Amino acid sequence: MKRVYVNEQWCLGCHLCEYYCAFAGTNERDMARALKGITINPNIRIEEYGNVSFAVSCRHCTQPLCVKGCITGALTQGDGVITVDKDKCISCYTCVLSCPFGAIAPSPDGAVSKCEMCVKSLEGVPQCVEGCPNSAIVYEER
Amino acid sequence: MAVKYIYPDYEVARNYDRCIVCRVCERQCANAAHEYVPNMDKMVSDDDKCVNCHRCVSLCPTRALKITESGHAFKENKNWSARQIKEVYKQAESGGVLLSSMGNPDDYPVYFDKILINASQVTNPSIDPLREPMETRVFLGSKPQEIKRSADGGIVCDAPVHLDLRMPVMFSAMSYGSISYNAHESIARAAEALGICYNTGEGGLHEDFYKYGGNTIVQVASGRFGVHKGYLDAAAAIEIKMGQGAKPGIGGHLPGTKTVGDISRTRMIPEGSDAISPAPHHDIYSIEDLRQLVYSLKEATAYTKPVIVKIAAVHNVAAIASGIARSGADIISIDGFRGGTGAAPTRIRDNVGIPVELALASVDKRLRDEGIRDNVSVLAAGSIRNSADVVKAIALGADAVYIGTAVLLALGCHLCRTCNVGKCNWGIATQAPELVRRLNPNSGYKRLVNLMTAWRHEIEEMMGGMGINSIESLRGNRLMLRGVGMNEKELEILGIKHAGE
Ligand code: SF4
Numbered sequence A: 001m002k003r004v005y006v007n008e009q010w011c012l013g014c015h016l017c018e019y020y021c022a023f024a025g026t027n028e029r030d031m032a033r034a035l036k037g038i039t040i041n042p043n044i045r046i047e048e049y050g051n052v053s054f055a056v057s058c059r060h061c062t063q064p065l066c067v068k069g070c071i072t073g074a075l076t077q078g079d080g081v082i083t084v085d086k087d088k089c090i091s092c093y094t095c096v097l098s099c100p101f102g103a104i105a106p107s108p109d110g111a112v113s114k115c116e117m118c119v120k121s122l123e124g125v126p127q128c129v130e131g132c133p134n135s136a137i138v139y140e141e142r
Numbered sequence B: 001m002a003v004k005y006i007y008p009d010y011e012v013a014r015n016y017d018r019c020i021v022c023r024v025c026e027r028q029c030a031n032a033a034h035e036y037v038p039n040m041d042k043m044v045s046d047d048d049k050c051v052n053c054h055r056c057v058s059l060c061p062t063r064a065l066k067i068t069e070s071g072h073a074f075k076e077n078k079n080w081s082a083r084q085i086k087e088v089y090k091q092a093e094s095g096g097v098l099l100s101s102m103g104n105p106d107d108y109p110v111y112f113d114k115i116l117i118n119a120s121q122v123t124n125p126s127i128d129p130l131r132e133p134m135e136t137r138v139f140l141g142s143k144p145q146e147i148k149r150s151a152d153g154g155i156v157c158d159a160p161v162h163l164d165l166r167m168p169v170m171f172s173a174m175s176y177g178s179i180s181y182n183a184h185e186s187i188a189r190a191a192e193a194l195g196i197c198y199n200t201g202e203g204g205l206h207e208d209f210y211k212y213g214g215n216t217i218v219q220v221a222s223g224r225f226g227v228h229k230g231y232l233d234a235a236a237a238i239e240i241k242m243g244q245g246a247k248p249g250i251g252g253h254l255p256g257t258k259t260v261g262d263i264s265r266t267r268m269i270p271e272g273s274d275a276i277s278p279a280p281h282h283d284i285y286s287i288e289d290l291r292q293l294v295y296s297l298k299e300a301t302a303y304t305k306p307v308i309v310k311i312a313a314v315h316n317v318a319a320i321a322s323g324i325a326r327s328g329a330d331i332i333s334i335d336g337f338r339g340g341t342g343a344a345p346t347r348i349r350d351n352v353g354i355p356v357e358l359a360l361a362s363v364d365k366r367l368r369d370e371g372i373r374d375n376v377s378v379l380a381a382g383s384i385r386n387s388a389d390v391v392k393a394i395a396l397g398a399d400a401v402y403i404g405t406a407v408l409l410a411l412g413c414h415l416c417r418t419c420n421v422g423k424c425n426w427g428i429a430t431q432a433p434e435l436v437r438r439l440n441p442n443s444g445y446k447r448l449v450n451l452m453t454a455w456r457h458e459i460e461e462m463m464g465g466m467g468i469n470s471i472e473s474l475r476g477n478r479l480m481l482r483g484v485g486m487n488e489k490e491l492e493i494l495g496i497k498h499a500g501e
């Protein structure tokens, strides 16, 4: 199964991945039109301390605690990707508390938001990886 | 300064309709030209700080940025150009020698651009490189003078030591220190993948790169930095640097601020000390002295490696090359006045030396006239910009060429010409860890391999067009060249006819 892996030694802390992620979520064709004037809420986040930075996003665990904890079945695992059905999410945030990586977060619409490996986006492949200028995140089989 | 004599050359133009205030430009500009202003929720920029390196332009996700010429006009004339005026202002302020990076930018003729290549029609058919074999492999070093046979009639293979290159292009001398670890790694890995060689420059060889030794030419320059037996033994060839095209007649200087950590260890000098290469080698004042160094290096490596002598293209280059060809050196490298550098005094860069095309042609002719052309191979360097320049250089008599600036461009360099400042936004000419990280060698080496692969295809196409299927048959084949817009003397020195003749 291909996944998004982090090569933190090449991360520049440029935060481009966050913007490409937010853009992917809009299904718009032009980033300026999609993101102008809004505060983005990306599913990948850069953690930084001094000179070190790296991207954190859903690991798509094989034994996902978030799915196990979800009380409505809004989170499901299929083809190795964990997706959220926003209509079923009742904002109890059990998953937010149980994810060991802090990779699920409440979103402005109330339901949780998480990385779905861009399976629902126009391109279908992780846009954070496509937008990273230094191969600090890669989408590959390991 | 209350009086600002010089207006910025470039302006940062931001399209506010497209800027989404992601602040990527701010994070990526090591010159701090961009700034987020919270109370306006807006990005602003300071044109004075911009060096036009295009890092922000290349990374802005919405294409909101471009750099434009400021268009600010001095009241110039043909004699007092804006550049002359600005240089006087700068020196009146600093009291110092003007420094510049990269090659001579002035309006001297580029002879490569006045030379045209032949193609076969009707009689000598052209060759399709996609269908027929094309040989781009070259061997550098002195050539056997005769065929020797053993008692049983077989050929005795005692060819002198040589370099074996899969194509006639090598990556020229750029030292670890002037360029970053990641740039060095990208270059070394690409040379290995391509079956060619790269040159360490005079910064020594980092221990991590000994594994690329078979593709490494190690340099011995006037400062002798990083030279020891292990260094010589690791290499495929040894180059004695007598001069450099960008700054003939003067030495080099790596400031103490860059001599840190691994760089000081690799150069074998104390941390923080200036690495000053003297203008001459203090033990070389004649061809006989040079011969001693050539043989010292051969002796030290048990005669297993060819020795290259690199000189800048200067007025008497043919006579100098003739001396070198008799010094025991295997290869002569001629570096023209357009060659790049990390830092050179502007006046030297712009006024000293001669074009490599003329130097190469006269060296090749002189060596042939004297019957010693086979003693040595000849390398041409100093602004070989594309595969056509390679083909023309070889037809003018070179065995192979060195490229430097094109290598840096492939790695992301935008010729902003501020290498000497050490804040290269592309992670090339810098030692700051957060900037060095910007060049991921995994991508860098692939870009270099791509560039060379493309050039090799083009060289094969051009050779095929001329009906030539081996690079050896192109070397010195000046009948394949014609000049346009040149006078008799220029044509005579280049040894080519005018177009139409
Ligand atoms: S885009 Fe890549 S380099 Fe930039 S912050 Fe994200 S992971 Fe790091």
Ligand code: SF4
Pocket (backbone or CB within 6 Å): A004, A020, A021, A022, A024, A043, A044, A057, A114, A115, A116, A117, A118, A125, A126, A127, A128, A129
């Ligand atoms: S794969 Fe898609 S959804 Fe997941 S973090 Fe990357 S851009 Fe965002």
Ligand code: SF4
Pocket (backbone or CB within 6 Å): B014, B018, B019, B020, B021, B022, B023, B024, B025, B026, B043, B059, B060, B061, B062, B063, B064, B065
């Ligand atoms: S990188 Fe582009 S979009 Fe982002 S803040 Fe700078 S100009 Fe605006």
Ligand code: SF4
Pocket (backbone or CB within 6 Å): B012, B028, B029, B030, B031, B032, B033, B034, B049, B050, B051, B052, B053, B054, B055, B056, B057, B067, B425
């Ligand atoms: S110096 Fe380079 S990164 Fe900085 S503003 Fe100018 S072009 Fe952009």
